[in-house]
Amino acid sequence: xxxxxxxxxxxxxxxxxxxxxxxxxxxxxxxxxxxxxxxxxxxxxxxxxxxxxxxxxxxxxxxxxxxxxxxxxxxxxxxxxxxxxxxxxxxxxxxxxxxxxxxxxxxxxxxxxxxxxxxxxxxxxxxxxxxxxxxxxxxxxxxxxxxxxxxxxxxxxxxxxxxxxxxxxxxxxxxxxxxxxxxxxxxxxxxxxxxxxxxxxxxxxxxxxxxxxxxxxxxxxxxxxxxx
Amino acid sequence: xxxxxxxxxxxxxxxxxxxxxxxxxxxxxxxxxxxxxxxxxxxxxxxxxxxxxxxxxxxxxxxxxxxxxxxxxxxxxxxxxxxxxxxxxxxxxxxxxxxxxxxxxxxxxxxxxxxxxxxxxxxxxxxxxxxxxxxxxxxxxxxxxxxxxxxxxxxxxxxxxxxxxxxxxxxxxxxxxxxxxxxxxxxxxxxxxxxxxxxxxxxxxxxxxxxxxxxxxxxxxxxxxxxxxxxxxxxxxxxxxxxxxxxxxxxxxxxxxxxxxxxxxxxxxxxxxxxxxxxxxxxxxxxxxxxxxxxxxxxxxxxxxxxxxxxxxxxxxxxxxxxxxxxxxxxxxxxxxxxxxxxxxxxxxxxxxxxxxxxxxxxxxxxxxxxx
Numbered sequence: 001x002x003x004x005x006x007x008x009x010x011x012x013x014x015x016x017x018x019x020x021x022x023x024x025x026x027x028x029x030x031x032x033x034x035x036x037x038x039x040x041x042x043x044x045x046x047x048x049x050x051x052x053x054x055x056x057x058x059x060x061x062x063x064x065x066x067x068x069x070x071x072x073x074x075x076x077x078x079x080x081x082x083x084x085x086x087x088x089x090x091x092x093x094x095x096x097x098x099x100x101x102x103x104x105x106x107x108x109x110x111x112x113x114x115x116x117x118x119x120x121x122x123x124x125x126x127x128x129x130x131x132x133x134x135x136x137x138x139x140x141x142x143x144x145x146x147x148x149x150x151x152x153x154x155x156x157x158x159x160x161x162x163x164x165x166x167x168x169x170x171x172x173x174x175x176x177x178x179x180x181x182x183x184x185x186x187x188x189x190x191x192x193x194x195x196x197x198x199x200x201x202x203x204x205x206x207x208x209x210x211x212x213x214x215x216x217x218x219x220x221x222x223x224x225x226x227x228x
Numbered sequence: 229x230x231x232x233x234x235x236x237x238x239x240x241x242x243x244x245x246x247x248x249x250x251x252x253x254x255x256x257x258x259x260x261x262x263x264x265x266x267x268x269x270x271x272x273x274x275x276x277x278x279x280x281x282x283x284x285x286x287x288x289x290x291x292x293x294x295x296x297x298x299x300x301x302x303x304x305x306x307x308x309x310x311x312x313x314x315x316x317x318x319x320x321x322x323x324x325x326x327x328x329x330x331x332x333x334x335x336x337x338x339x340x341x342x343x344x345x346x347x348x349x350x351x352x353x354x355x356x357x358x359x360x361x362x363x364x365x366x367x368x369x370x371x372x373x374x375x376x377x378x379x380x381x382x383x384x385x386x387x388x389x390x391x392x393x394x395x396x397x398x399x400x401x402x403x404x405x406x407x408x409x410x411x412x413x414x415x416x417x418x419x420x421x422x423x424x425x426x427x428x429x430x431x432x433x434x435x436x437x438x439x440x441x442x443x444x445x446x447x448x449x450x451x452x453x454x455x456x457x458x459x460x461x462x463x464x465x466x467x468x469x470x471x472x473x474x475x476x477x478x479x480x481x482x483x484x485x486x487x488x489x490x491x492x493x494x495x496x497x498x499x500x501x502x503x504x505x506x507x508x509x510x511x512x513x514x515x516x517x518x519x520x521x522x523x524x525x526x527x528x529x530x531x532x533x534x535x536x537x538x539x540x541x542x543x544x545x546x547x548x549x550x551x552x553x554x555x556x557x558x559x560x561x562x563x564x565x566x567x568x569x570x571x572x573x574x575x576x577x578x579x580x581x582x583x584x585x586x587x588x589x590x591x592x593x594x595x596x597x598x599x600x
Contacts, residue, residue, distance in 0.1 A: 122317050125280050128304035129311035130331040130382050137305075140330075144321040 008197060010177050011185040018093070018181060019161040022100040026108040026157045027150065029101070034109045034149075035142070038116035049113075053106045063103060064170025071095045071171060096172045096179055100161045107160045108153040115149025116142065151219050159212045163205070232292045235260070235386065235418065239276045241283030248272050248283065252447040254435045256291045256386070259412055259419045261429040261450070264439035270422040273439075274388050277420065278311050279304035290386050290418075310379030310417075312389040316371035318363035324374050325359045331382035342383050344415065349377045352414055353407050369400030373407060380415070387419045393428065408432060426461075430454075430470050430510055455550050455561040457540050462548060462563070468512040469562040475505045484529075491552065491559015492532040494586065513548055513563035515587045520574060522583055530586040534562065538578050539571065547571045555581055562586075 037049055055063055068090055071077030077089035077098070089095040123145060127137035143150075165183040172179035174188065182201060189198035238251035248269045254260045262270040275281040277288055279295065279302060286296045295302045318327050328349070329336065336346045350356050353373045363371055372392055379387060392408075393401045405428075412419070412432065423429050429436065429450070436453045438445040438461070446459055451470055454461050461467065473489035478499050485500040486493055487507060500507050523531055535557030537550040545568045553559030564584060576582065 122313070122315075123319065125304070126311070126313065126317050126319070127330070128280065129278055129307075129309055129388075130378065131305050132330070133305050141319060145319075147321075 004200065005197065007176055007180075008185065008201065011180055011182050011201075014093075014177065014180065015162055015182040018096055018100060019158045021097055022104060022161045023108070023154055023158045025097070025101050026104060027154060030105065030108040030153065031112060031150075034112035035116055035138070037109070037113045052109050055103045056106050060103070060164065060166025061170060064099070064167040067095075067099050067102065067167065068171045071098065090171050091173045091175065091179060093178050096168060096181075099167045099171050100164060103164055103167050104157045104160045108157040111152040111156065112146060112149045115146035115152075118149075119145045148219060148222075152216060155212055155216055155219075159209070162208070231289045231294075233257070234292075235288075235290050235420070237273065237277060237288040238286065239273060239283045239288070240285040243272060243281065243283070246272065246442065248276075248442045250439065250442065250444045252437050252444050254437060254447060256418045257416070258434035259421055259432050260435040260437060261433035262420060262422045262437045262439060263426070263429050263433075264424065264445075266424055268439045269442040270424075270439055271390050272442075274311075274390050274420060274422050277386070278309050278388055279307050280311075293385070308383070308385040310382050310384035310387045312372070312376050312379050312387070312392045314391050314395050316363070316368070316375040318371055318374055318378070320363055322363075323359070324355065324361055324363060324366070327363060327374055327378050328355070328359075328381050330378065337381060337383065344380050344383055344417075346381065348414070349380050352410055353377045367400065368396050369403045372396060372400070372404060376407070376411070380411075380417070384417060387417050389419060389421045391422050391424070394423075394425070405431065426464075430468065431508070451561055455563055457538060457550060462540065462550075463542070465543070466512060466514065467548060467563050467565070468510055469560070471509045471511060471560045471562065473507055473509060475500045475503055475507055477503055489553070489560055491534070491554035494532075495529045511562050511586060513565035516562060516564035517585045518549065518551075518564050518566055518570070518574065518576065519583045519585060523585060526585070528585045528587055531583050532586070533581055534559070534584040535581050536576060536578050537561075539576070541568070545569070549576070551582070551584060553584070557581075 033052070037045055069075055071089040073088045077095065078087065081087060081089045086092070089098065119142065123141050124137050127141045128134075132140065163183060165187070168179065168181055168184055172181075172184075174180050174184055180188075182205065186198050186201045186205075189195070189201070233256050234253050235256045236253040240249045241247070246269065250269060250273050262273060264270055272281065276283055276286060276296075282296075282301055286301075287298075288294075288296045294300070295307055319330065322330065326334070328346070337344060339345060350359070353376060355374060355377055358366060358370065363374065366374065376392065393404060396404065409432065421429075421432060433450050435448065436450040437447045438453060438459060446453055446456065451472075453459055454467070454469055456462060471489045473487040473494070476486040476488050476493065478485045480499075483499070484495045484497055487496050487500065487509065489509070494509065496509065532553055533555045534551040534553045535555070537552055537557065539547045539549045542548045542565065547566055547568055549564040549566060549571070551557075551562050551564060553562060562584065
């Protein structure tokens, strides 16, 4: 096997970075959202839940189009970019992070919400009768009990970000070292008939996908045994 | 301040389709049972007391400390209660010790600031063997014991127990009841105990709050309520009286203990502990027969004078006779179930003094020690 071109590794590193940052943001932002969705009695909560779930059904190109407009010079993204003298968030790594967060949101929020709902009110009531403030009950009871939901959400969010293609192409383009992620790289290699590189990357993705699914199944089996 | 030494509660409002309008005031000492059929609102009252549920029109105060009144409502985590749920509801991600010390954030209580000690609870409830274990590996009865210990170690001023035995099988129930009785003896924390099992209530409660479809039917000392002709307890198929007494001495030759009760003394089989110890006796009405004279040739050991207070007709041509022990009727209330024929033949009337013959065997059952 000959030397792999260095741009493969650049693409791999960029993809992992993007997925890691996206997952971290989603866990931080998605947890309060999932908590609210699981606890609130507001009649419009299912409306919010539907908006969160939209990326599941929208074609990535549609989502990508709106994101492109929003991140561009005339959208809110452009205004934010002007804070540090740039013109646009489109075709930047930051723009990709924003797009990935929106796109992978349901994959993180849903499992965490399910875990919070499965837990029920009882553990929090117990905590309250043991003098725990709502905040302490959240950190010491709700978060630990929902851990399997966080694991599932993190794995799904990470894997889903690694695999995205349509949105990346729409808002990120194909800039090596900045927005050229794995899936775009594979597309590029095929376009330029570099079949060996394409098959190495594609094969790597197959292995990655298998490991992800297997991990998920093992996590779920462990939850079942623990009998929460 | 007003309300010292009292638990007072008044809750009115709706939860879902159920409407509650319950008010009572009971002593802030000993065990008070909230008793009634399933769905009568006992648990709702308990949840209101704990602050887990807020009804619009509510008032509750414990020992002069107001927890809810009009617009003011103290949230659950700021009320000094311990709550034992129907299911143990232990935290599965913590060890038994972690559960026990959750309220104190892992700190063991330090006397005298904390009246309930860690080692005391562990030995009272027999938890020593599984402190380091995960709650997942405990039996139902063991879990409920940990849950009781966890509630006690939050140093509550009031312990709320919501049918803590109902999710357990017969064997686990029998395992836990002695612990509850010991607890009652060793700690002076008042308990509100929800139950629909009269046997449990007769064994544990000092005060009874009788509930029916969201309302309080009656509240008072258990002995008085069991013998009240206006309440349904007397009209049940197997009514009984409970009498609290103190042990005088034990005679090992015949295996009998002499117990002093208001209005007389009773012989009870078995060793009921050292002299001076308090015990509760249960006297089923069907084990008490009546006669005009002191029986001379009978195997029945206990025959005490008692004054007839009244009599209510019961099923199958029988009468439930209400009596008070002692020649003058100043002693403990008891019940007797006799046939209508005997009632008429003996020509018994309220106000008369008769001899109540109590089968000794009936007394050995479900005795309990009480706090001083």
